[in-house]
Amino acid sequence: MSAFVQYTLQGLAAGGFYALAALGLAVIFGVLGVVNFSHGACYMLGAVAAAVLLDVLHVHFWVALVVVPMLLFLVGMAMERLFVRWLLRLDPLYNFLLTFGLSLILVDLVKRRYGVSGLPYERPAGLDGQLQIGGLGLSTYQVFACVFSFVICGLVWLVLTKTRVGMIVRASTEDAERTRALGINVGRWITPVFGFGIALAGLAGVMAAPFRAVTADMGSNFVIILFAVVVIGGLGSILGAVVAGFLVGLVEAYGQAYAPTFAQVAIFLLMAAVVLFRPAGLFGREETA
């Protein structure tokens, strides 16, 4: 039984990364209609930035959690201004391809600058060892990852529901034309929203840095799983992205624990099933094909 609790925690912790990054992806898709292939590369940039800041400026993990997403916010805005915006009027496949190309460049730039063996990242103070909760020894780090992702998702949810900009984001996600018709300058929010989505990916990256190898390739398979997550949750649904993120994390953990041969295929089977039987995803609205 205690093993099951461990697996659940591990699933929620891993799911937290997916949820945060998928939240960013969903917000970007909702407002811009862009499926950002470079989301995995941005996650990697977050981790790399944290490692580099630690190495060069001795910026600790807790500070990096705040600083790195701000940096990536700027990077995201630059990406949108320089590249993405030119193709927003076209079929979303073009931006899909564009961001694919950008991810190739970003990954290789990091490889050239920092090599491939991975950057070292010390275990942050306070996240070592285990917490004794209800007689079980649970990894402090995983408890933190889990709780922190929940908190951030919750905060984002509050922003989306309680603030004006949040309302604009939700309205544009549902129906951009109508929102514009109501006199809201959606265009003004496109760049910051893109930046925000990238910042979330970067935040997931910083969180991952103590836990995963910080290599240039760390985002490449991550982004494929992210696609599965947002498709399962529903491409246009923000709540769906978060729920699906944690769900996929759990599926991964339980799969690895109880049926390892199928663990990797399971997520894609789930994705294919969702697309075929409930194409809008678990929480999305039906697309008019």
Next chain:
Amino acid sequence: MRSKKPVAAVAVAVCGSLALAACGAAGGPSAAGGKISNDKVVLGLLNDQSGVYKDLSGPNSKVAIEMAIEDYKTKFGDKAVAKTIEIVSADHQNKPDIANTKAQEMYDRQNADVILDVPTSSAALAVANQAKAKKKLFIDVGAATTALTGKSCNKYTFHWAYDTHMLANGTGAATVRQGGKVWSIVYPDYAFGQDMNKSFTAAVEGAGGTVQQSIATPFPNDNFATFITRAGSTNPKVIATMAAGGDLINFVKQFNQAGMKDTTLAVGLMFITDIHSLGVDQFAGTTFTDAWYWNFDAKNRAWADKFKAKTNTRPTFAHAANYSAALQYLEAVQRAGTDNADAVVKELEGKDLNDIFLRNGKVRAADHRVLHDAYLAKVKAKGEVKQDWDYEKVLATIPADKAFGPVSVDCKM
């Protein structure tokens, strides 16, 4: 009228291509291999120059080979058989298909007489096939698979440095002898991982230990948390990971996060570059088997200083092994008086060889497995590290005749 056009087009095409073919020079059917290929000995270096193993071997191996050429020339002076020696190098990006193509190109187009290095087992097996087809030498340094001296063994292929047997006999047996008798093994579910699992289970049980669990993980994988929990659930003394490269770094980080204080981590395959990239404290206390360590004795240190002067970093075992392979190849050419592959192979088989890398070295004729001393090492604690790359404390030397496995029944040369 229209129907004549395609016929005309094809006719023009055929004539045109024949004409062009007559003028073409760069390609063309490959010439038969000459006796002394083009008056020069060409050493081919094929390895990972941009990926996970770039720091392990990579472009700096070219420097190591250059050092070998220098030493060869210094030793034989005017009497050197190989008067002109060239190095050609290519990046196989750890992909077997690219390695396959590059090896073919090196042998055919660049007239390489020998290909060196080739990390990543799948790539190494591809190059071994090419070596057999082209009847030219291949000395593998970087890959682990025992298939090179097993199912895929052939007359022209030599396995110079480490393999999965050496790792298991070293780390496995030695750790058991030091008290770590009860093991859980976590291995990636592909050929290399399965090979390692088998080798380690045999070595641990052979030394009197027990393996409680052998847990297969998907490959590649970056989240080992559940597997670590499973491995720890039976309370072993030792949890061993057979992951390599980026996966290993993930595993170690997550193992440390799991905070299992009473369990030792044993690493099947570890390179000094892994320690460097993760940081000494993540690996502190881990035992592993190394084929060669630069700070082991004065001889190694001297060579490492020469290497550092040229590359500004310390050599890994791969650099030393490439140096050794190149040097021994050239000396074999010297003895044979020609670079003809069959003659050189005869001058290597069964010979006892010694240099900075090969201590008590011998080339086993039956399967072209090169035997040499190996080392059981332990990662130093942060405070013990006195200089850059000074990460290892050598606990014991594993003598050449014990370090490697017996001749495989699958090898039919």
Next chain:
Amino acid sequence: MTQPLQTSDTSGPPDPPAVPEDLSTSDTPGGSETSGGHPPLFAGSGHSPLRWIMLAVGLVTALALPWFIYPPVAMDIAAWALFAISVDLLLGYTGLLSFGHAAFWGSSAYATGLIATHWGLPFPVAILGGMLFAMAIAVPIGYLSVRRTGIYFAMVTLAFAQMIYFIANQLSDLTGGENGLQGIPKSFFGIESVETDSFYFYYAAIGLILLGIWAAWRVVHSPFGRVLVAIRDNPARARALGYDVDRYKVIVFVLSAGLAGLAGGVFAISHGFASLQELNWTTSGKVVLITVLGGIGTLWGGVVGAAVVTMLEDWLASSGFEGTGIILGSIFVVIVLLFRRGIWGTARDLLQRLIDRPRDRGR
């Protein structure tokens, strides 16, 4: 909300290119609108002499290639070209971006390899076998995937391809797993020069590739091809006209998979090797990159794109340069941003305009 690959909305941030983003100025049969209002240079049914000249040049290049480029690399160019053409059949002509086409290239590579290794049949037979295998698995995948369009289609195909990748990894006794399928023989009726020398092998195999390209060309320039374009431009209208849109999509999907399988089989025999890389999503990404680079909806663009990418990669690998991804990615980004017609598409349009201008002046 998901539209086919053209834009109808011109308000908003300015588009850098001046030409309208209408993919239907590709090789659509029966002529199409050009700026000069003349019958276009490359009209499918045209009697245009330039078309036959281009064809002759293409054939000459294909036949003379191994004299200028190392033959295995020349074979790679040919294989990737056919692969890209198969993707373009779906993307440029039917409006479906498949981001999982490596599933067919790769599974055919393995099937071909297994047939050649275990049964020793001549390689054209093995390649045929691989191609049929790819088409067989394309039937269920296509049937399930075509229910979605646009980005969803891309993601579903990606998901299926990943599944096949993992399955192949699991069946490592059959496929060799990480090591790949090694030592695939080039059996060819005992003709030793073909079996051992890659130069002669090229000539034995190029016929298969040319056959595949010809097949694609025939599909496009046929009534079936016209229906595909209609589906691309307006599926609702096509359906209203009585065409079973989904059935057409599945058929072209299977055909495209067959061509990809043909290319993959040739690739496997040429290298003597089939590896998991051939099934990886990065291979799907690479062929999409090649197709876009060459020019979506141009068919021949695939040849150009394959040549550029293959030679670039080969050259970069030999010169020890570390930034293949940067170069390829940058070229790709520039193409997607500025030259959406791709290299071949842009060149062809320039040629068209150059030839139209003197005609205009002559009026």
